[in-house]
Amino acid sequence: xxxxxxxxxxxxxxxxxxxxxxxxxxxxxxxxxxxxxxxxxxxxxxxxxxxxxxxxxxxxxxxxxxxxxxxxxxxxxxxxxxxxxxxxxxxxxxxxxxxx
Numbered sequence: 384x385x386x387x388x389x390x391x392x393x394x395x396x397x398x399x400x401x402x403x404x405x406x407x408x409x410x411x412x413x414x415x416x417x418x419x420x421x422x423x424x425x426x427x428x429x430x431x432x433x434x435x436x437x438x439x440x441x442x443x444x445x446x447x448x449x450x451x452x453x454x455x456x457x458x459x460x461x462x463x464x465x466x467x468x469x470x471x472x473x474x475x476x477x478x479x480x481x482x483x
Contacts (some may be wrong), residue, residue, distance in 0.1 A: 385473075387467040390467075391464050393459060393475070394475035395456075395457035395461050398453050398482060401450075404430050406424045407426070407451070408432070410434055410451075412442040459471070460475055
């Protein structure tokens with residue numbers, strides 16, 4: 384196992400742990416709270432939950448990168464082990480600097 388493989392697996396594991404404790408559902412920008420967008424998670428059962436406030440230009444970014452992306456991104460990182468591209472290793476390094 385290479386250093387990049389360890390990096391990729393650790394980033395995938397930490398990403399999944401963070402997503403597991405974050406509000407799930409279909410995140411959407413649902414209007415404004417004062418001058419900031421309101422990002423709301425829509426659960427399969429029809430319930431909703433406020434996710435976060437952000438500046439107006441950031442709301443769509445936050446909604447697009449909801450916890451729903453964690454599973455496929457973690458799978459891609461794990462699939463990249465053994466022959467990690469520089470891009471996959473760069474994503475893993477960036478995530479590891481920011482993930483708890």
